[in-house]
Amino acid sequence: MTFNFCSVSMYRFSCFRGPFLHGSQLLRDTLVLLGLSLLFVGPSSAEPLSSPAIIKLPVISDSQQQHYDQARSALRKGKVQQYKQHRQQLDDHPLAIYLDYHYLNDRVRSISANQVADFMARADGSPLAYRLQRRYLNYIGPKRRWRDYLTASPSEPTSTELRCYYHRAQLQQGSKEVGYNGAESLWLSGNSQPKACDVLFEEWYKAGLRTNEQLWKRMLLVFDARERGLLSYLSRKLSGDYHEYGQTLWSVYNNPKQIKNYRQFQRDSGENRAIISAALRKLARVAPDQAVKYWQHYQQALSFDTAHSADIDKQLIRYAYVRNNKKAIEWADSRLAELSSDDLTERRIRQLLKQQDWPALEIAIGSLSNERQQTERWQYWLARIEQQKGLSEAANQRLQSIASGRNYYSYLAAQQLDLDYQLANVPSSVDAVASEQLSQSKGLARIAALMAADQIGDANSEWIYLLRRSSDPERITLSHYALQQGWWHLAISSAIRAQAWDAIALRFPIAYQQDFEQFANMRAVDETLLMAIARRESSYNRYARSPKNARGLMQLMPATAKETARQINLRYRGVSSLYQPNTNIRLGSAYIKRLLKRFNQNRILAIASYNAGPHRINSWLKDDMPQPFDVWVETIPFRETRDYVQAVLAYQVIYALQTGQADFKMLRENELDGVY
Structure with missing residues (x-):
């Protein structure tokens, strides 16, 4: 059986990154979920489904589906009696609870707590x-129906407002300890809490x-959360000795440089040490050298314990490097080795790397934990240091040790040594027990039925819940099943x-290949580059x-898409068209081609620009001294962009290997030899 299903309607859906089912895959996905096999030809570029179904779900009869459709229609039209007649025939239908939900949700003001508990x-x-439950609790909470509240929510909800109602209910029902402990937990926050909490806090x-x-x-x-108004309010509530501490904390919040008056802050109490610590953190954001100066005094004058001192050190070191403050950096470097903080050390390493201070860089990498030093990233840079010292044999041995991995630095090492890139693939298999269990899964059955009923957003939410409740063997089996259906x-x-990191077929499927190939040829751009960008950007979630x-x-x-469409003389049909794979890849390929042209076919710069914008790339290229690629x-200022460039380049290698481009090189001569 062959279907050609190329037009779809657009549905509303939640805005977030993550798994999603929608659009022109609907017919194929639904039939396959119901255990049917077919060849689907259309914009999703799915492969023919020829292997036996991994998971076999019960088939919904035509009669049941008719009752469901009619019940849903009657409910929407408010024909309650007609709805109930059809609903009586649907106890075995996987979407019966969806009908019940909409029926109860529309009547949330009149239903009982027992009905909510039964539905849950x-x-x-x-x-x-x-x-x-959330909808019901939000309704009855302000009405102080405490017995009903605890019936519908026997355990504490997750949202702050509903938690406040929950603990008010506990107090009113006699559970004083639970209620007061909850009040304290909610009150101890750096931010203002909802008005629903006011009565609880007052009690x-x-x-x-x-x-x-x-x-x-x-x-x-509150000081660290920078809630100025709340801090002022709380300072006026303190009494006794604490009143003075509160006024002082409020004062240094407004002017942290006051701590330079050492005599004013000489009292060696826990509260005074806390004031000094808070002031130092605030001052370090704008003047790390002054914060260091004051800290050196107070560290000697007051009895800060080791852990507290280390916390302050780390804050000041971080801002010394962030602000690139030379005076503070000298102190920070002297303290860094003693703190064993890999994150701060890596921040400093990148500063030294940008300066190409190879001797200092070697020392800094040596102060990383052994585990962090052994990563491909820092083994590569140790090899580069050895190359700078003329130790070619040692450098090659180090590069050899990381060249078999599957990441940016492993592929750099392999390219330098003229070795083949490795996929490091460990195929995973379907678990027979998991497959049998999932065939009985109500959640997966609901997903199938929701797809058939065009309730796409709900189908996505059910999938997420199913993954949360599944074991790893079940997740692997679901991954194989999704791959079989073309749900990339x-x-x-x-x-x-x-965490099946080495299952390449599952993590890097060959998706939408027809569209990528079509527009790669049209733009004279490597299709693996388009695939790598899409894989990093959306994980192929259209x-x-x-x-x-x-x-x-x-x-x-949307603005980039609209401008790109104008440049290639394509009629732009609005943001909804960007969810069509063909249109999205057509515009995305044109945009990356434009970036490649702008940066003289340098993919490093074009990929960075795709993520951070061309204007930022131009400013980074003008910054400081010229640098090797x-x-x-490695010193791109934005961590997101730095990781993005490295990932896309590595992903392109992975797709080149999978599509048989044996002679592919991650970086070309113009990119390797360029000055940045």
């Missing part, structure tokens, strides 16, 4: 259970449980959730949407 028991394992206060010590502890949290992003997310509003497989910003990549 029947919907266990589905996101619907807590969705209805806790009236019970005489709010102490100066707790007010002080919260003030320190689901295969990737399942494999990652199972409906991915980033917090910054980038959309689709290649995560195009590897130094420039």
